[in-house]
Amino acid sequence: MKKRFVRLPLKMQKFKKWMILCLSLVFTGQSWSSVAQQGGSQQSLLIAKLNQTIPQLLDSASIPGLAISVIRDGKMAYTQVYGVKSIETKEKMAINTVFEAASLSKPVFAYACLQLVDQGLLNLDKPLYTYLPYPDIERDARYKKITARMVLSHTSGFPNWRNNDSLRINFEPGQKFSYSGEGYVYLQKVVEKITGKPLNDFITEKVFRPLGMPNSSYVWRPDFDTKAATPHDGFSNPLPKNKPTAANAAASLHTTAPDYTAFITAVLNGTGLKKQTLAAMLTPQIQVPEERTNAAAALSKKVAWGLGIGLQEVSGDKAFWHWGDNYSFRCYVLAYPKEKMGVVYFTNSNNGLSVANRIVHLVTNREQPAIGFIDYQPYTNPGFLFRQNIPKQGVTAAIKPFLKSDHKPDIAEDEMNSIGYQLLRSGKVAEGKEVLQLNLEAYPQSANVYDSYAYACLLNGEKETAAQNYLKAYTLDPKNKEAKLVADQLTAAKVPKGNAEFKLKGYSNAKLVTLAGSFNNWNAYRNFFVKQGDEWVCRLDLTPGKYSYKIVIDGDWVLDPGNPEIAEENGYKNSVVVVK
Structure with a gap:
């Protein structure tokens, strides 16, 4: 018998759609108010796509948990969490789960600095030393040229972080772009001198409290012990939580997706800053290289830096953006000022930025050159897939799909090196050494590969082999004097004398x-x-x-x-x- 389909009356059709939406809210945990504020089938379709796609991405990219907010018309239209706070406890993410914001700390600090500019307390182009001398770098007279504008646009000449106690200036201040957390540390000291307050107290007063960000702080709070997500490495191993007792303007912010969204919507709506100051914040101060890690690369035509925030422009379509990476927490934010729309997301995983392009494209459906600039491996990349299969299959089996006809890895040298180091860092020394040995076989003329393999041997207790490979690295690159020093130390027979x-x-x-x-x-x-x-x-x-x-x-x-x-x-x- 042929089945007969009866068309429901219009009221019944609407009731059916309403019931389906209600059920979807029940099963996803989404708040009804967030959907009610959006309106329109387009927003409902986006929510459905996010709820379907993000769990799949978490599984494919081995990300324990993620929180996301979508901005429409200058307001948070939708916020949701997926996955778990800890792979060990399996405790589910919550809307108020706290994440390390990493470098997303910088735009918030920049916004607070620009408020001081509006008050006439900070001049963007006045050398910082006139506010506060900096003993860490006063041996280099060029530091007296560094201004707040240079710090906020990453043109100060400082490195990202000093490798030791000795801070240096790498180039003439103001000359070119070079991402630097150290500049923010100096500017933080200046701001604390100007305001007479510790950084977190100042930003709580000027940003967190006025914008309604109750779960945000640059220092650890006792309530974060239960609210905070657990950090994870790229193999989903849980790591100890970082609990900063001293604020760092460049990196120590802890926050939630809704809190950070409140900050982004404030920027979109011009809240808290004079119109001309906000315009300066979102005006290119310097073009960046096409490759973030290659200062010699040609300048990008689509990505630039404003005051404390990244900028991108594609065919006249302007957006501001930033990313955060504290190794075990990775996050991303992007917003379009003209349309007052955007997306904010946080993860508790080293793999968090491998899904950035997919998530941002889901929300915006637009080209994202900034994601190309930061250059994180997508979760579909051969190197990423190889790394993720190592714990389950071992190095030998995991590399097989990615071997060339000469049985050498078809994965770039730097990617293999990174995978090896991640394994070493996670305590998998034997596997890390095996990966670095494969890299050595594939790139036998690379001094860096020998240096890395020597390090793996060192961690494995093979001091003699380590010394031999450090010497090989030095032979291939005589500028690597550190390799020679380590080799000499390793071959010393006795404990040296000393006071x-x-x-x-x-x-x-x-x-x-x-x-x-x-x-x-x-x-x-x-x-x-x-x-x-x-x-x-x-x-x-x-x-x-x-x-x-x-x-x-x-x-x-x-x-x-x-x-x-x-x-x-x-x-x-x-x-x-x-x-x-």
Whole structure:
């Protein structure tokens, strides 16, 4: 018998659609008010796409959890969470789950700085040293040229972060773009001097409270112990939470997706800043290189930097954007001022930016050159797929689909190097060494590959092999004097003499113990402990003074268990020794 389909009356059709929408809200956990504010079938379709696609992306990219907000007409039209706060506990994400914002800290700080500009308390083009001298760099007279505008547009000449206690200027201030967190640290000190307040107190007063951001702070709060998501590495291993006790304008903000969306909508709506100041914030100050990690690359025609925020323009379509990356938390924000629309998302994973293009395109359906500029591996990239299969299959099986006819990996040298280091960092030393050995076979003339393989051997306790490969790296690249120094240290037969002695008892199973501190520019591979009986010993010749340090045991940086003297510096606790 042929089935007969009866068309429902119009009222019944509307009722059916309403019931389907209600059921979808029940099963996704989405608030009804967020949908009611949007209106229109287009928004409902977007929500359905997000609810269908994001769980698939989390699975494909091995991301434990994600929070997202969509902005329409200058308001948060939709917010949702997916996945879990911790892969171990399986506790579900919540709307008020707190994430590390990483470099998304910078735009909020910039916004607060521009309020000081509006008040006449900060001049964007006045050298910062006139507000506050900076002893860390006063040996270089060029620092007296650095202004707030240069810091906010990343043209100060500072590196992103100093590798040691010695800050340097890499080029003439104002000359070109080079992303720098150090510049923000200096500007933070200036702002604290101007306002007479600690950074978090100042921004709470000027930004968090007025904009309604109750779950945001540049320092750790007790309520974050239960609200905060757990960080995860690229293999979904949970990591310890970073709990900053000192604010860092460039990186220490903790926040939620709705809170950060309140900030973005304030920028879109011109809240809190004079019209001309907001316009300056969103006006290109400098074009950036087409490749973020290659300063010599041609300048991009589509991506630039404003005051504290990235900018992109495609065929007259202007947007502002920024990304955040603290290794185990990665996030992204983008908004179009003309249409007052945008997207904000946070993840608790090293893999969080592998899905950036897919998510942003879902919301905007537009070309995103800024995502190309930051250049993170998409989750469909061969290197990404290889890395994700290693824990399940092992290195040998995981690499097979990506071997060329000569049986060498068809994956770029730098990608293989990165995968090897991520494995080493996650404690999988044998697997990391195996990946780096494959890279060595594929790129036998690369000094960097030998240096990396030597490091893996070092972590694996193979000091002689490590020394040989460090020497090979030095031979291929004589500028790499550090490799020669490490090789010489490794081949030294005895504990060197010195007036400062460091001892570590126990840790009989450790393969490598080193010393890093202010006396060696925090280089973990300059001074090595030697095992003597049931303890490890290291001696140095130090001039009289006070030094901070940590002991590095098989790659883990720890306080000296035999020294109760501890000091907190820039939010980090270090052991302290005084040499008389």
